[in-house]
Amino acid sequence: YIYMRGEFTVQQRSMDAALAEARAAGYVGKDVMGSGYGVDIWTHKGAGAYICGEESALLESLEGKRGYPRNRPPFPAIVGAFGCPTVVNNIETLSNVPHIINRGAAWYKAIGPEKSPGTKLVCVSGHVNKPGLYELPMGTPMKEIIYDIGGGILGGKTLKGVIPGGSSFPVLNKEEAERAIFDFDSMRTIGSAMGSGVIIVMDNDTCMIDMLLATARFYHHESCGQCTPCREGCGWIEKIMTEMEAGQGKLEQLELLNNISDNMVGNTICVLADSIAMPVKSYVTKFRDEFEAHIRLGRCPFKTTSAQQAA
Ligand code: SF4
Known part of the structure; x- marks a missing residue:
């Protein structure tokens, strides 16, 4: 099938x-x-x-x-x-099998690094000039994927971060993304994963609270509801992020987000719960300044309010 x-x-x-x-x-x-x-x-x-x-x-x-x-x-x-x-x-x-049978294992293993040979379909999306689906050798540097293959950051802006393997894996900040190598071992070493190979590139104006809220909303909607930590945890994360986005967040909610995530990881039937818990922890840890600024100001530091626009 x-x-x-x-x-x-x-x-x-x-x-x-x-x-x-x-x-x-x-x-x-x-x-x-x-x-x-x-x-x-x-x-x-x-x-x-x-x-x-x-x-x-x-x-x-x-x-x-x-x-x-x-x-x-x-x-x-x-x-x-x-x-x-x-x-x-x-x-x-x-789809790799016919090529390996026709050309031999040695041919296949000659592509990419020794421990992760072959090619990978990589979907490059987000704030890049040339989004698209590319078949690349394993071990392609992320820098090359973003700046050469993806054509660089849209509108001449700079890079803020990258979601490397679909929304279910820890986010990378600029420094991590620019030194990341796209293969299984290298991504594990950097504390994330290749996942589905869907790379989402974010420019310096991206609101990480917005990003996490969108991610949380998705997983809350998609949780099948069988396991309490997933069903309730996804809902709580979405609720907190909604408050934060609306300027009603509190500093103690950052610890609460970590606590909820810790109680979700490894405690459910499948890994959907981990798929939101791990990103939550990475956003809160790596972009903590931004979360704190959001909470302190009661609004997004990157978006212009209607009052500011009027002034
Ligand atoms: S962890 Fe998997 S099985 Fe459990 S509620 Fe979430 S989606 Fe369903």
């Missing part, structure tokens, strides 16, 4: 057309190339829930049920789709 997110209608059409061609050519079906070996492939679209990217929620959704992550064990390799042993892989991973 190729499980696709609910919004991917165009992509599903393309994939189905490709599968029809492969079936007509005898590469897919009950009797592949007359070998007597049968393998069929179907696309399956979810209904738009972020949590269905988590492998066990994906399996539930594939089986036609609500996309709730499963308790483990048993792991999918033992009891997966429809009760059968199942391997769940990202299609980006599988």
